[in-house]
Structures are given as structure tokens and as C-alpha cells.
Amino acid sequence: GxxxxxxxxxxxxxxxxxxxxxxxxxxxxxxxxxxxxxxxCRHLEVQILADQSGQAISLFGRDCSIQRRHQKIIEEAPAIIAPPEIIEQMEKAAVRLAKMVNYVSAGTIE
Structure with missing residues (x-):
């Protein structure tokens, strides 16, 4: 759902x-x-942009842990709850995933 x-x-x-x-x-x-x-635990995610030429970038990691009934009500960016190295790993992994699946558009990797 x-x-x-x-x-x-x-x-x-x-x-x-x-x-x-x-x-x-x-x-x-x-x-x-x-x-x-x-x-x-925390709900961390990464926003990305990807184009038709196979380029993809991470915009930033964000913390979406404040929720009501499993729906995000506050999205904080940049995510500062995790060490910068972890956020950087998440962002790099999100970009790799977008490229692997030929993603095109703005998107969120959770």
C-alpha cells in the first residue's frame, strides 16, 4: 500500500x-x-534526481521519523541524526540504485 x-x-x-x-x-x-x-529506529531516506542520459544525483538525506499513523508529518533535511559517513553511504547507494534501474525523474529511496 x-x-x-x-x-x-x-x-x-x-x-x-x-x-x-x-x-x-x-x-x-x-x-x-x-x-x-x-x-x-529512524526513518531515513534520500531524494534523487535522474535524467534520460543515465545521470543521477542525490539531493540530500532526510529524516522522516516524526510520523502519525505511519505517515510522515515532518521531513527534516539534511538528516543530522546519523553520522555524516552513514548519510554519505546512503546517498551513494541511492544514486547507484537509480542508475542500475535506469530511473528517470525525481524520486525518493527509502
Whole structure:
């Protein structure tokens, strides 16, 4: 889904099965991804620009951790919560990804 649709935190097996069925009906036909719950983490992302000639640049990393119902309400840039080396690695990885998939446009890598 987008905008946080489908994000759930099950508390046990029965809860997982019920929540999984809920998500299936909310986002029919969409792939469903499962991941281990990460407590006390931050939502960092990188904005990019890419053109038809294969060039891509990172505009900046940003911190989108302030959310309500899994939707971003504040996007802070540049991201200062992580060490500069980590942000630089994220930005380089985002540019590599954009080039690998021949992405064209403005975009966000989360």
C-alpha cells in the first residue's frame, strides 16, 4: 500500500494470521513484505534526481521519523541524526540504485 497502509505489529501467531488477512484485503494484488520489528529506529531516506542520459544525483538525506499513523508529518533535511559517513553511504547507494534501474525523474529511496 502506500502511506503506511498495511503496516501492522502482531503480538502472536493468531494475531499475525488475523492481521495478515486484513492487509491482504486492504492491498489486494500487492506484494506483502514481512520484516523483523525494529524498535527505536529512524526513518531515513534520500531524494534523487535522474535524467534520460543515465545521470543521477542525490539531493540530500532526510529524516522522516516524526510520523502519525505511519505517515510522515515532518521531513527534516539534511538528516543530522546519523553520522555524516552513514548519510554519505546512503546517498551513494541511492544514486547507484537509480542508475542500475535506469530511473528517470525525481524520486525518493527509502
Amino acid at each position: 502506500g502511506g503506511g497502509k498495511g503496516i501492522r505489529k502482531p503480538t502472536g501467531r493468531d494475531d499475525f494470521e488475523n492481521l495478515f488477512r486484513q492487509v491482504q484485503t486492504e492491498v489486494p494484488g500487492s506484494p506483502i513484505f514481512l520484516m523483523k520489528y525494529a524498535d527505536s
